[in-house]
Amino acid sequence: MPRLPPSILRRAHAIDRFLPPLLGPCRNLRAAQNELRWLREHVDKVAKARHAKGDTISKGSLLGDLVRQRARGKPLQYILGTEYFGDLEIRCRPGVLIPRQDTAASITHLVHLIHAAPDLPSELRLLDLCTGTGCIPLLFRHELFASRPSISLRALGVDVSYTALKLASHNFQRMRKLHPASFNDPKAIEFIKADVLINPFSDYDGGSSIKAALNYHRASFWDILVSNPPYVSSEAYRMTTERSVRLFEPKLALVPPNMDGDGNIAVEREDTFYKPLLTIARDVEAKIVLLEVSDVHQALRVARVARALGIFDGVEIWRDQPGVSEETPSSPIDDIPIIGAGNARSVLCWRGKGAQWLGKHAVSLTPPTPAYHAER
Amino acid sequence: MTTTPWVCRNCLSRIAWPSIRRIRTSIRFQSTGSVVESVPPALLARARNIALEHKQLTDQLADGFDTRAAKKAGEYSSIVNALKEWDKASESVTELSSLIHDSDAELRELAAEDLDATREQLQNASQSLVTSLVPIHPFAHLPCLLEIRPGAGGSEAAIFAGDLLSMYQAFCNRSGFRFTLLKYENVNGTQEAGVPLSEAILEVDQENAYGVFRCEAGIHRVQRVPVTETKGRTHTSAASVHVLPSLQENSAQNEDFDDPESDYYIDQKEVRLEVMRAGGAGGQHVNKTESAVRLTHIPSNIVVSMQDSRSQPKNKEMAWTLLRSRIAQLRREKREEEMVAMRRSVVGVAKMGRGDKVRTYNYGQQRVTDHRSGTTVHDLDDVMEGGPTLEKIMESVRGWLMEQDVAAMIFEGDTKKR
Numbered sequence A: 001m002p003r004l005p006p007s008i009l010r011r012a013h014a015i016d017r018f019l020p021p022l023l024g025p026c027r028n029l030r031a032a033q034n035e036l037r038w039l040r041e042h043v044d045k046v047a048k049a050r051h052a053k054g055d056t057i058s059k060g061s062l063l064g065d066l067v068r069q070r071a072r073g074k075p076l077q078y079i080l081g082t083e084y085f086g087d088l089e090i091r092c093r094p095g096v097l098i099p100r101q102d103t104a105a106s107i108t109h110l111v112h113l114i115h116a117a118p119d120l121p122s123e124l125r126l127l128d129l130c131t132g133t134g135c136i137p138l139l140f141r142h143e144l145f146a147s148r149p150s151i152s153l154r155a156l157g158v159d160v161s162y163t164a165l166k167l168a169s170h171n172f173q174r175m176r177k178l179h180p181a182s183f184n185d186p187k188a189i190e191f192i193k194a195d196v197l198i199n200p201f202s203d204y205d206g207g208s209s210i211k212a213a214l215n216y217h218r219a220s221f222w223d224i225l226v227s228n229p230p231y232v233s234s235e236a237y238r239m240t241t242e243r244s245v246r247l248f249e250p251k252l253a254l255v256p257p258n259m260d261g262d263g264n265i266a267v268e269r270e271d272t273f274y275k276p277l278l279t280i281a282r283d284v285e286a287k288i289v290l291l292e293v294s295d296v297h298q299a300l301r302v303a304r305v306a307r308a309l310g311i312f313d314g315v316e317i318w319r320d321q322p323g324v325s326e327e328t329p330s331s332p333i334d335d336i337p338i339i340g341a342g343n344a345r346s347v348l349c350w351r352g353k354g355a356q357w358l359g360k361h362a363v364s365l366t367p368p369t370p371a372y373h374a375e376r
Numbered sequence B: 001m002t003t004t005p006w007v008c009r010n011c012l013s014r015i016a017w018p019s020i021r022r023i024r025t026s027i028r029f030q031s032t033g034s035v036v037e038s039v040p041p042a043l044l045a046r047a048r049n050i051a052l053e054h055k056q057l058t059d060q061l062a063d064g065f066d067t068r069a070a071k072k073a074g075e076y077s078s079i080v081n082a083l084k085e086w087d088k089a090s091e092s093v094t095e096l097s098s099l100i101h102d103s104d105a106e107l108r109e110l111a112a113e114d115l116d117a118t119r120e121q122l123q124n125a126s127q128s129l130v131t132s133l134v135p136i137h138p139f140a141h142l143p144c145l146l147e148i149r150p151g152a153g154g155s156e157a158a159i160f161a162g163d164l165l166s167m168y169q170a171f172c173n174r175s176g177f178r179f180t181l182l183k184y185e186n187v188n189g190t191q192e193a194g195v196p197l198s199e200a201i202l203e204v205d206q207e208n209a210y211g212v213f214r215c216e217a218g219i220h221r222v223q224r225v226p227v228t229e230t231k232g233r234t235h236t237s238a239a240s241v242h243v244l245p246s247l248q249e250n251s252a253q254n255e256d257f258d259d260p261e262s263d264y265y266i267d268q269k270e271v272r273l274e275v276m277r278a279g280g281a282g283g284q285h286v287n288k289t290e291s292a293v294r295l296t297h298i299p300s301n302i303v304v305s306m307q308d309s310r311s312q313p314k315n316k317e318m319a320w321t322l323l324r325s326r327i328a329q330l331r332r333e334k335r336e337e338e339m340v341a342m343r344r345s346v347v348g349v350a351k352m353g354r355g356d357k358v359r360t361y362n363y364g365q366q367r368v369t370d371h372r373s374g375t376t377v378h379d380l381d382d383v384m385e386g387g388p389t390l391e392k393i394m395e396s397v398r399g400w401l402m403e404q405d406v407a408a409m410i411f412e413g414d415t416k417k418r
Ligand SMILES: C[S@@+](CC[C@H](N)C(=O)[O-])C[C@H]1O[C@@H](n2cnc3c(N)ncnc32)[C@H](O)[C@@H]1O
Pocket: A096, A097, A098, A099, A100, A103, A129, A130, A131, A132, A133, A134, A135, A136, A158, A159, A160, A161, A164, A194, A195, A196, A197, A228, A229, A230, A231, A252, A253, A254, B284
């Protein structure tokens, strides 16, 4: 990590003695000032809560303590205990991956695309594999309710980690309190444990494969499948992934094992999840599939695998901000359209009715009008 | 709710003379606290002219019905009635005042008894007469944004900017106005008071707030010995206050955003949205907390950025509110420039400009002077605590503003006739 110029450190110190340690993880003064403000607000809140219980704490020493933790690289989200995912303040805990803005942007855009579709089923079924904090089904529900309250959503979040599942359920309960209108149905979202890499036909499926789990829950068909699976290669984990991510977030959520449940070794280890995910998508007859990826190379590999399956009517790649058009739109690679601005971030596949829900017209005589314009 | 129409960008005359309306809530606010003691002669003259015109109109109507004349007469009738009341009260006061010096003791006593009540009547009548005549600012009924920034004078100016913010917050608290700190940046990134402020935007979420606060716009000057000054010298520094009418996304006037005639209308294609991204590979590789949003209105090159909240959508929403307000203000200013140039030649509206000192806070003398109304008060502490003394000054400026408006109105009326 390049050293910070002493002039910045001096300037930071002149403003507030807590700023210089925050410059390490934040890298610039603006970000450090923001974080310090949020930490102070947090300390005030904690002090107030303790005070209400007849307890007093020293705000100065608590703040000092938190700043030290942050300076060592602990993610601010774990310190404050939450992260914003779209409009939702999602609870975060060590052991479970912190939700990312990029993921929220894709999910928001997906809902934005489908919300006006005339032929959405009155109950829309969403399967989220590798759900972590449960942020994806929660945001999907919240956004869909805002634009199309008459459609009810039935969502299922799946993860192998008990820690994650516990937190996801907690988040659902939390949202029911914070946004009672969007989350009025206590059964709308459920979370179950399953391993998406276990092949249901292999010998050692002790009932923990996704297929077994779905059968058990009598829920074999899903309209939309989304997943943000582990996708970091071991090399990128060493070279590209931020120190704070490596030191504090669970590796299970980031780096895939190098073989799937069948003992098949993926050529690119970081791609381990995608084939099993697409197979599940086929089996549950998903009409729309949205898979997050690491970069444009992985996006293209995943898109090709999806195409080779021969079941989808369309495949495209979304960038970090799929709703924002670049000044010079990217031209398709291998006939695969690339949409939005930023890094390549996910692969979208659709078939059957999915095309209409997304506003894609399978057969169109008129040239497609650009549906993407700068979002507000 | 008021039904004030959005002022069309091209109808200059609407601003100058937004038709004669009945007393609006904004004026009611003006009438709390201090009272209109007398009617400015120019206004009185105007009222008498209108009464004459009204008489002609009613005569005309007696001969045969004419919709336009009837409408006009209807508009004028409140003024005519107010004038009648005023004439009556003013006559009684004059009469009683002369009786007070009468040689007859009994009569003197009787007159004295009546005089107070009659004086009060006169005050009320003056109030109604003035308010029936004065043009109402087209945005007076809206909530507003107060933007406070330090001006010349280094960190002392920044401290004073913080003092002004606390002053307005205290004033709002005292008046029961709801407010939100939309943006707060002191140089420490904290919310502590007394720490040098770099920018604050206070939203006063109260009907009529723009009417109440628009008199606060301008340069506020402070003269005092800064805490950092070791030799005890008095410094002069300044902070600027910018007041914008505010229209929130969720307010009742929502539909106006889509009306290209509205000052708040923004063509979304003309706005560039940039969100601060974590940078680098993104996705699972980074967990930065960047949530800043920047909007650029391309035609006017107005840029607003927001990063106070950890939630990007929240920042986006606040940035849009701010952008709309800034653009509306810009449009309005442009439209009014012409007007001001015209008024400047007749009345001293020049003092109202953004670049002019409007008020001085002198700590050594515990004095606050407003340079527009010419009012001086001596309870500086009460002013800074947002107390009744501040209200008194603001009141005086509103009165002054009203006179300017009236003078301009009369002037424009005259030029139009010619
Ligand atoms: C990158 S995180 C995504 C979490 C969440 N969906 C989000 O976007 O913030 C991947 C998640 O997959 C889970 N996971 C890892 N291996 C899995 C497997 N074989 N089957 C199911 N879930 C798995 C991890 O526990 C982790 O919560």
